Amino acid sequence: MIDVLIAGGGYVGLSLAVSLKKAAPHLQVMVVxxxxxxxxxxxxxASAVTAAAERMLDVLGIWEAIAAEAEPILRMVITDSKAADPVRPVFLTFEGDGGDGRPFxxxxxxxxxxxxxRDACKDFSIPVRQAKMVESFKSGDHAVAITLAGGEGLEARLLVACDGVRSKLREAAGIKVVEFDYGQxxxxxxxxxxxxxxxTAEEHFLPAGPFATLPLKNNRSSLVWTEGTHDAERLVKGDDFLFDEELERRFGHKLGHLKVVGGRRAFPLGLTLxxxxxxxxxxxxxxxAHGIHPISGQGLNLGFKDVAALAETIVEADRLGLDIGSLAVLERYQTWRRFDTFRMGVTTDVLNRLFSNDITPVRIARDIGLGLVDRLPSLKSFFIRQAAGIAGEGDPRLLSGQPI
Structure with a gap:
């Protein structure tokens, strides 16, 4: 029997598999x-990886393999303007580290x-079955019976769904969601x-939504550009000249001539908890478990927090001889993660509603607020710690760079 079957081979599913096998090599773990x-x-x-997530990946032996391609974010600049404004005043800057002198x-x-x-999964002899998906499952007293597409049957003590924001397994489990479409x-x-x-990373709050530029290696930047859904589809499907013109209006000329070097895609934005x-x-x-607006750049890191909490929950229960699939054990993971996730979901929802508009009184109020934060070192330090995902007392050990 498999101990833990993980459905989904993205960064969350794979990092959970590696975390479990590194801490408890005897556990039978499979990824489909x-x-x-x-x-x-x-x-x-490309994705933003916080200082806390870096510590976790370092403990897992992953960070060394990706460090050469990781570009540090040393400074964050926030502006609030219209796309046509000739000058974009800077209301808030963040500079600092995530502890131990590391970038945040x-x-x-x-x-x-x-x-x-994936290389780490090979090193730990974790099978990753590609082009396989869980078709159905049924939980019993001692195991969950799983049917893969094609009819193959498996048994596991625990099934973990890491199959994305439109999770079919979540629906099959009868778990309801709080859901809202932003129309962006x-x-x-x-x-x-x-x-x-x-x-330097920059986030320009424009009436249609935030326009973020995030630093990459070799004089490149990753863009996360929020627009209304109709306009986004028009820009992505339109000709290169129109796209480049609209891009230049938002990016500006401070870094010289721009050239799009990657494909362009648009992803619908919403809140799903x-x-x-x-x-x-x-x-x-x-x-x-959660899909939030990218305004805070924390989507991937929420996933890593889930991994750290769930892996610690499973491994400690196994060491105590408890049933790792029992609801009593899994409730610890839920308690650990649910409040933090709802808090982040509400925060990003409020920020998006507050900044994705051009209502003059609201703009004046938010710009005053940003200016006050910029002038209060203790408050700025708090936000830097939040951006770095720095673990507090009671947080999972992996996020502090400690093995389980």
């Missing part, structure tokens, strides 16, 4: 992934991160520029 073989190698996106975050290409995790889409692409970015994270012999992690 519905994506075709090699699909992850076509992902041109890094930008890492998704292919580098997933590739390193995030355009994601990569640009090359003449001058170096100096490790699972009402429960667990059921008997079943747990949600990553986007299957």
């Amino acid at each position: 992934d519905g994506a075709p073989e090699g699909a992850w190698e076509k992902d041109e996106r 975050a890094y930008m890492v290409p998704n292919t580098a991160l997933v590739g390193a995790l 889409s995030g355009i994601v692409t990569t640009v090359e520029h003449e001058r170096p970015h100096g490790g 699972a009402r429960d994270f667990v059921a008997p012999r079943f747990a949600l992690a990553g986007d299957a």
Whole structure:
């Protein structure tokens, strides 16, 4: 019998598998992934990895493999303006580290991160079954009976769904969600520029939504560009000249000539929060448990927090001789993660509503607020710690750089 079967071969599913095997090598862990073989190698996106997530990846032996491709974020600049404004006043800047002199975050290409995790799975002899997905499952007293597409049957003590924000397994488990569509889409692409970015990330709050530029290696930046869904689709499907013109209006000329060097895609944005994270012999992690607006850049790191909490819950229960799939054990994970996730979901929801508009009184109030934060070192330090994901007392050990 498999101890833990993980459905989903993205960064959450793979890092959970590695975390479990590193802490408890005797556990039988398997990953099944519905994506075709090699699909992850076509992902041109990059993700922000906080200082806490870096510590976790370092403990797992992953960080060394991706460090050469990770670009530190040394400074964060926030502006609030219209796209046509000739000058964009800076209302807030963040500079600092995530502890031990490390940057508070890094930008890492998704292919580098997933590739390193897949290599680690091979090193730990964790089977990753590609182009396989869980078709159905039924939880029993001692095991969960799982049927894969094609009819193959498996048994596991615990099934973990890491199958994305539209999780079919979450639906099959009967777990309800709080869901809201923002009517926005995030355009994601990569640009090359003449001058170096100096490790600076910028977030421009524009009436349609935030326009974020995030530093990458070799004079490149990753863009997360929020627009209304209709406009985003028009820009992505339109000709290159129109896209480049609109991009230049938002990016500006401070880094010289711009060139789009990656594909461009638009992803619908919304808020999705699972009402429960667990059921008997079943747990949600990553986007299957929560999908939030990218305004804070914390989506991936919420997933890593899930991994750290769930892995510690499972491993400690196993060491005590407890049933790792029982609801009594899994409730600890739910208690650990549900409040933090709802708090982050509400925070990003409020920020998006507050900044994605052009109402003059609201703009004046928010700009005064940003200016006050910029002038209060203690408050800025708090926000830097939040951005770095620095673990507090009672947080999972992996996020503090400690093994389970």
